[in-house]
Amino acid sequence: MDSECNFSVDTLKEAEAWSLFKNTAGTCTEQPDLKSIAFDVAKECGGMPLAIVAIAKALKNKEEYVWINALEKLKSPSLESFEGIMTKNVYTSIKLSYDYLDTTELKEIFLLCSRMGCTYDASIRDLFRYGSGLGFFESSNTLEKAQCRVEDLVKKLKDNSLLLDAPNKTSASHSYTISDGERFAMHDIICDVARSISREKGNVCTMIDDVISCSWAKKNILKNCTSITLHDIGELPKDLKPFGQLFRLLEIARNPLEPQTLQAKDGKECYAFSGKLDFRQFMC
Numbered sequence: 275m276d277s278e279c280n281f282s283v284d285t286l287k288e289a290e291a292w293s294l295f296k297n298t299a300g301t302c303t304e305q306p307d308l309k310s311i312a313f314d315v316a317k318e319c320g321g322m323p324l325a326i327v328a329i330a331k332a333l334k335n336k337e338e339y340v341w342i343n344a345l346e347k348l349k350s351p352s353l354e355s356f357e358g359i360m361t362k363n364v365y366t367s368i369k370l371s372y373d374y375l376d377t378t379e380l381k382e383i384f385l386l387c388s389r390m391g392c393t394y395d396a397s398i399r400d401l402f403r404y405g406s407g408l409g410f411f412e413s414s415n416t417l418e419k420a421q422c423r424v425e426d427l428v429k430k431l432k433d434n435s436l437l438l439d440a441p442n443k444t445s446a447s448h449s450y451t452i453s454d455g456e457r458f459a460m461h462d463i464i465c466d467v468a469r470s471i472s473r474e475k476g477n478v479c480t481m482i483d484d485v486i487s488c489s490w491a492k493k494n495i496l497k498n499c500t501s502i503t504l505h506d507i508g509e510l511p512k513d514l515k516p517f518g519q520l521f522r523l524l525e526i527a528r529n530p531l532e533p534q535t536l537q538a539k540d541g542k543e544c545y546a547f548s549g550k551l552d553f554r555q556f557m558c
Contacts, residue, residue, distance in 0.1 A: 285321035292316050294323060298330035311341045318348035320363040324461055327435045328371040336374075344370050368467040371436060382410060383427045384436055387460055388468030389480050389503040395440045398428055398456050428458055436464055479503070 286294065295316035296303045303312040315333065319325040329348075333341055348366050375381050386404060390396045402424045405411055414420035431437040440457035460468070472478040480503040 286323060286326070287321065288317065291319065291321050291326055295319070295326050295330045298327050299334045302335055307338055308341060311338070311345055315341065315345050315348060318345065318363050319367045322364045322367075322463075324435065324463060325364045325367040328464070329367040331434050332371040332374040340374075364463065365467055365470070368436075368464055369471065371434060372468070372471060375434065375436075376430075379410065380427055380430060383424070384431055385468050385472045385475075385478075386410075387428075387431070387437065387458070388465045388472065389478070396458055396460070398424055398458065401428070401458075432458065436460070 292313060295312065299312065302308060312333075315329065316326060319329060329344065333344055347370060348363055372381060372384060375384065383401070383405065386408070387396065387401060390400065390404065402411075402421055405424060406420065411420040411423055414423050428437060432439065438459040438461065440459045469480050472480070478501045
């Protein structure tokens with residue numbers, strides 16, 4: 275994934291990894307019934323700091339059976355192939371951190387964060403807009419309560435090391451200066467895992483400008499997509515027949531595209547409207 279900000283992913287030696295894991299998980303790792311299990315869990319993280327911290331926070335103060343189950347999953351990773359530096363163990367440790375999130379709402383927000391494009395420097399305000407468009411905060415009876423809810427969810431994800439703080443900056447796309455508390459970042463590897471979860475869980479695909487043409491061609495992958503997120507693309511495809519189940523599109527584009535009519539399955543027409551921070555339902 276291309277980004278404007280790089281995060282260190284140097285692997286740690288076994289002793290360093292164990293020390294980081296213990297410091298993160300706390301004194302529970304010293305309990306006689308957990309110590310050996312905790313050591314094995316740390317070892318299975320492959321020396322990757324972000325995986326170690328994420329799984330240590332997820333397992334902190336959990337019951338012994340949770341630790342045992344986590345270790346078994348780490349020893350039997352579910353994803354078959356990876357690109358670049360990620361290993362099966364790293365994927366599984368981050369996936370477990372996602373699995374152990376307290377609520378479905380928190381999980382959904384985490385997955386949505388990975389679809390926002392500029393995950394190295396994203397705005398909580400934009401996350402609120404996307405989430406509202408998707409109907410995530412309907413239980414909050416006022417706008418203020420919904421906004422506070424988003425801020426609380428982002429904080430919880432940061433506490434679990436699934437999101438990071440972002441520096442102060444003046445947004446190029448907004449007229450206001452955004453403080454640390456109003457922005458967040460997501461590590462590239464965690465973002466890749468989150469997008470993989472989205473594809474497996476809900477047939478949700480995320481596509482970025484330089485890989486869009488290749489992605490459209492993979493019709494066998496995309497034919498069951500129910501939702502697609504597009505980032506900075508030059509044009510929409512003229513034919514949506516490969517996307518037979520598509521009913522939702524979230525598009526993030528620096529240069530708004532012209533509204534156009536797209537052909538969906540069975541010859542029906544889907545109406546796609548695009549522009550910055552715009553969310554529309556396909557009426558099929």
